[in-house]
Amino acid sequence: MYGKMHSACLYGIEGVMISVEIDLANGLPQTSIIGLPDSAIREAVExxxxxxxxxxxxxxxxxxxxxxxxxDLRKEGSAFDLAIALGILTTSGQLVMPGAENLLLIGELALDGSLRPVTGVLPMVEAARRAGLTAVLVPSGNAAEAALISGMTIYAAEHLRQLPQPQAEGEPLYAPRKRKQHKPEPKEASAAGFDCLPEIPTTASAESSAMPSPLWG
Known part of the structure; x- marks a missing residue:
């Protein structure tokens, strides 16, 4: 099974788009990251x-x-964590993300699933805009920086649990442990991708738009 997400890294002071490709195959359970990753990226597995x-x-x-x-491009940092995690979850059928082809994913993951801010977000978002992407999902701590780039829809999250938008009435936000023995149904994201998250106004719209509050605390 194959899947792909969009992320980015810094090359000098410029942002460069990176495709995060996921392949799931039968064999000994193990995870490998290839494509000239540094030690911080290799540690993303854990x-x-x-x-x-x-x-x-x-x-x-x-x-x-x-x-x-x-x-052939050396990659550094922990900004790929979110793209790797969502790539694995969508490729394994646990999440469905319509619109992912237009979405940039940036963020470091803590072990509990919370999202930590990373450096270099501004040039990364600018690279995504130049590449034709229309939206970006970043940790809440990077939202203000990402919003400096006009022409992009900016979504911010504090935790991996915030991301899916459940469609079925009464559907939990994520598969609870007590139901792990059952095959979970894919969680359907909204058509726009992340309407469950607060959309952060960019500089072009900040004067006329107030930042929406999250749907949950």
Whole structure:
């Protein structure tokens, strides 16, 4: 099974778009990250695994290969955590994310699933805008910086549990542990992708728009 998410990194002071490709295959359960990652990115395996499990999802008991493309560019930092986690969850069928092809994902994951801010968000979001993407999801701590780029829809989250938008009435926000023995139904995101999250006004709209409050605390 194959999936792809969009993320970005810094190359000098410029933002560069990175494709985060996920492949799930039968074999010995292990996760490999390829594409010239540094040590912080290689350590993402354990951060993502813990965050996924601690949020009630299932980490695939398969061979998981994460490719950061283009492969000849050295990647650094922890900004790929969110894209890797959501790539694994969508590829394994636990989440459905319409509109992901237009969405930039940036953020570091803590072991409990909370999102930590990263550096260099401004040039990364600008790179996404130049590449034709229309939205970005960042940790709440990076929202103000991301909103400096006009022409992009900015979503902010504090935790991995915030991301799915349940469609069925009474559907939990994420699969609770007591139901782990059952095959979970995919959680359907909204058509726009993340209408469950507060949309942050960019500089172009800040004068006329107030920041919406989250739907939950």
């Amino acid at each position: 951060r993502v695994r813990a965050a996924v499990k601690n949020c009630g999802y299932r980490y695939p008991q398969q061979r998981v290969t994460v490719n950061l493309a283009p492969a």
